[in-house]
Amino acid sequence: MLGSRSPEELVKERMERIEKAIDLKEPNRVPLLIFTCGDILRKYATGYELYFNYDKTREASLRFVSEFPVDSLGVVTAAEGFVFSLAFADYPDIAPSIRFWSGPMHDALLDRYTRWPGRELPEDSILQFIGGQFMDVGEYAKLSDNPVAFVNEVILPRSCVNLEKPGSVKANASLIKLGVEASRFLKFLGDLAVDLARAGVPSLPLTFAYTPLDFIGDFLRYPTGALLDVRRYPDRVKQACEALVDPIIKIGLSLKPAGAKYAFIPLHLNEYLSPKLYREFYWPTLRKVIETLYDQGIKSLVFFEGWHDVHLETILDLPKGWGIAYFEKTDVRKAKKILGGHTCIMGGIPPSMLLQETPDKIKEYVRDLLGEAKPGGGFILAPGVADIPKEVPLENLKALIEAVEEYGRY
Amino acid sequence: MPSLDELIEAFVELDEGRVLSLVEKLIVEIPPPDILEACRKATVTIGERFEKGEYFLSELVYAGEIFRRIMDIVLPKLREEVKPIATIVLGTVEGDIHDIGKNIFKAFAEAAGFKVVDLGVDTSPDRFVEAVRRYNPEIVGMSGLLTIAIESMRRVVEALKQAGLRDRVKIIIGGGRVDKYAKRYTGADDWADNAMLGVRKCKRLIGLEG
Ligand code: B12
Numbered sequence: 001m002l003g004s005r006s007p008e009e010l011v012k013e014r015m016e017r018i019e020k021a022i023d024l025k026e027p028n029r030v031p032l033l034i035f036t037c038g039d040i041l042r043k044y045a046t047g048y049e050l051y052f053n054y055d056k057t058r059e060a061s062l063r064f065v066s067e068f069p070v071d072s073l074g075v076v077t078a079a080e081g082f083v084f085s086l087a088f089a090d091y092p093d094i095a096p097s098i099r100f101w102s103g104p105m106h107d108a109l110l111d112r113y114t115r116w117p118g119r120e121l122p123e124d125s126i127l128q129f130i131g132g133q134f135m136d137v138g139e140y141a142k143l144s145d146n147p148v149a150f151v152n153e154v155i156l157p158r159s160c161v162n163l164e165k166p167g168s169v170k171a172n173a174s175l176i177k178l179g180v181e182a183s184r185f186l187k188f189l190g191d192l193a194v195d196l197a198r199a200g201v202p203s204l205p206l207t208f209a210y211t212p213l214d215f216i217g218d219f220l221r222y223p224t225g226a227l228l229d230v231r232r233y234p235d236r237v238k239q240a241c242e243a244l245v246d247p248i249i250k251i252g253l254s255l256k257p258a259g260a261k262y263a264f265i266p267l268h269l270n271e272y273l274s275p276k277l278y279r280e281f282y283w284p285t286l287r288k289v290i291e292t293l294y295d296q297g298i299k300s301l302v303f304f305e306g307w308h309d310v311h312l313e314t315i316l317d318l319p320k321g322w323g324i325a326y327f328e329k330t331d332v333r334k335a336k337k338i339l340g341g342h343t344c345i346m347g348g349i350p351p352s353m354l355l356q357e358t359p360d361k362i363k364e365y366v367r368d369l370l371g372e373a374k375p376g377g378g379f380i381l382a383p384g385v386a387d388i389p390k391e392v393p394l395e396n397l398k399a400l401i402e403a404v405e406e407y408g409r410y
Numbered sequence: 411m412p413s414l415d416e417l418i419e420a421f422v423e424l425d426e427g428r429v430l431s432l433v434e435k436l437i438v439e440i441p442p443p444d445i446l447e448a449c450r451k452a453t454v455t456i457g458e459r460f461e462k463g464e465y466f467l468s469e470l471v472y473a474g475e476i477f478r479r480i481m482d483i484v485l486p487k488l489r490e491e492v493k494p495i496a497t498i499v500l501g502t503v504e505g506d507i508h509d510i511g512k513n514i515f516k517a518f519a520e521a522a523g524f525k526v527v528d529l530g531v532d533t534s535p536d537r538f539v540e541a542v543r544r545y546n547p548e549i550v551g552m553s554g555l556l557t558i559a560i561e562s563m564r565r566v567v568e569a570l571k572q573a574g575l576r577d578r579v580k581i582i583i584g585g586g587r588v589d590k591y592a593k594r595y596t597g598a599d600d601w602a603d604n605a606m607l608g609v610r611k612c613k614r615l616i617g618l619e620g
Contacts, residue, residue, distance in 0.1 A: 039558060126558065130507050224510055227468045228475055231426070272467040306586060310463070329586075351557040356591040389558040 010200030014071040018204070018380065022299065022324055022344045026377035030370060030408035032401065033204075033346065035074035037386035039126055040064065047125050048118035050077045051103035054188035058195055065201045068397050072202055075192060076385075078102040078185075079114045079129040080266075082210045082251075083159070083219035087151045089247035092254035097182040099208045099251070103127070105185070108177035110161035113219070134158045135220040137229060140236035143220070144243040155220065207260035207298060209252040211286040212241035214268040227272060230281050241285045245292075252293045262301045262323065263293050266385065271306030278311050290318060299323035301346075303385055304330060312338050328384040333372045336379065346380040348373065349400065351387035359399035366403035374408065381408070411439060414448040421452035422459075424472050426479075433483050442488045446521075449480060453521040457606035470605065471510065474517035481520075494525035496616050497547035501529030501538060502585075503562035508555035511585055515553065515605040522609050524549075535562075535569035542575050548616050551608075552598070553585040560587065563596040580615040584608050 020027035044060035081101030088094040162174035217226035300323035327347035420428040459465040602608035
């Protein structure tokens with residue numbers, strides 16, 4: 001599928017295509033990006049292999065792009081691990097290496113946030129981030145006072161079996177094991193990027209950030225706990241969100257010296273909140289994170305999970321060209337109408353369609369969608385993160401790729 | 411003595427503190443089933459506000475929590491069980507651990523008078539089959555938030571067929587990743603990605619006014 005061009009040329013062309021779209025321009029064709037947490041790669045390897053055997057993951061990713069030449073493939077065969085990054089926010093060399101929580105990292109700390117194939121789960125399942133409630137409402141003040149210390153001293157001992165007794169031989173040994181795994185994982189990510197580039201597929205230079213309220217929901221109070229706290233203890237929640245901004249920005253900037261350009265930020269509680277609560281508890285601190293990173297030369301790749309429709313206008317608060325708004329269920333056509341010329345829009349492929357429609361229907365869908373979303377540029381086609389299940393018929397993915405070639409040209 | 415209308419109003423406005431103090435006072439003189447009926451009315455209005463876009467998921471989560479706390483007070487006082495309008499066996503399907511939406515649906519279904527047997531999360535087809543045998547429900551409800559959950563739902567429908575139980579129940583699927591495609595693929599009788607609509611559809615599935 002490389003045609004007459006060398007992999008280097010292809011990488012360059014594809015990266016330019018993506019960057020032009022991000023810069024709100026018209027590239028030569030609409031880019032197609034795929035982010036996977038591994039499910040689609042289970043066509044080529046078991047869940048267990050993907051999470052615990054980095055070589056297998058590289059192999060599977062390469063097989064995927066050789067069959068499905070997309071403009072970029074993001075492979076995250078790991079769980080949410082931002083809490084571990086936050087614990088090391090003051091150490092830019094450590095923080096980003098444990099942003100994604102891999103199977104062997106779980107082995108090292110035995111955290112209670114995640115469950116894994118071949119460990120707590122059957123070998124060919126997908127990993128589970130289950131989260132939990134590791135903080136009491138009475139502890140908001142301590143969290144706000146010093147989030148990094150609080151996570152280290154209070155949360156990790158509660159959430160990780162092997163860190164239960166800080167300073168114990170077991171805890172210290174586990175942290176050393178974690179360090180070893182973190183550097184193996186970083187090496188894997190680097191090697192994977194090199195492998196993919198050899199196949200002509202560029203990787204986005206990513207760094208990571210988070211929304212403060214989601215941090216509280218995902219790692220400290222559980223999503224429903226955070227929502228109830230917003231009602232019952234609004235001031236405590238607000239104060240904690242503000243305190244989390246700084247360490248989150250530090251993590252976002254940690255990979256800047258290594259050339260990172262885009263901060264990936266997945267949103268979780270956005271869909272739950274009324275516009276009023278969103279503007280009060282969620283958006284101000286998220287906005288601060290995005291704007292500060294932007295001032296420092298990092299654009300954000302924000303994944304707006306679920307329905308984000310009622311909050312779309314708030315995105316216009318950001319400076320033009322701030323980054324990429326990646327939508328999951330929100331109709332990208334509608335988003336383009338509101339945000340076109342201000343924000344690069346990404347998304348548009350519902351996974352259930354890939355699973356159940358015929359190739360012809362998929363092509364028709366892409367044609368109609370691009371008819372509306374393509375003009376003027378600033379648009380990237382993608383299914384949601386972690387979206388494509390392994391049951392998706394190969395012809396359907398092929399149809400998707402062909403359709404972009406056919407209808408995505410400018 | 412406060413009135414049931416006050417309770418309904420406080421519940422609809424999600425005034426948790428007032429709701430609980432009203433229930434504590436009302437429970438002394440008012441028969442528990444009347445309090446439950448007031449709750450049902452309140453949840454219908456809350457549902458309407460949600461569907462009109464005045465309330466959002468966080469309000470539903472909060473309403474579910476308030477309902478749970480009301481039940482904690484009322485249930486121990488209930489001398490005989492109120493006869494449910496029907497039974498729903500409900501669970502998040504295999505491979506999926508998301509249950510916030512399922513729990514909201516459960517609260518609204520209970521408030522509407524259904525008995526709900528909750529199988530929890532990551533529920534295998536076998537456990538659904540077993541529960542249908544044991545509780546003889548009119549409805550099986552499945553929840554799923556992952557796209558791969560759709561496959562798990564299909565396998566539950568298949569397992570119910572194999573066990574010869576498919577025709578004894580109506581099947582409804584729900585959760586953030588289900589849609590018309592998923593209904594078709596799984597062979598369910600209906601689908602809903604919103605709890606209120608789900609409750610109405612459950613009623614319709616068993617021939618009641620939705
Ligand atoms: C909160 C959340 C979590 C929480 C879950 C907490 C919990 N106990 O539920 C945590 C943080 C633990 C979590 C974990 C994971 N998550 Co998650 N999560 C979400 C999130 C942000 C919101 C889901 C939610 O609660 N929605 C709100 C509820 C109220 O809506 P709902 O379920 O649709 O329910 C309504 C209706 O559908 C209906 N309803 C619900 N059930 C039923 C049943 C019946 C019978 C009926 C009639 C109606 C009905 O009533 C409800 C009220 O109206 C979504 C993104 C999103 N916005 O959808 C991702 C999302 C679902 N998660 C996702 C993923 C990938 C994961 C993980 C695998 C992440 C990981 N790599 O570790 C793990 C899951 C592990 C597993 N195997 O399941 C993906 C799924 C992608 C896909 N298409 O498959 C999503 C879509 C995010 C994304 N990447 O786009 N997650």
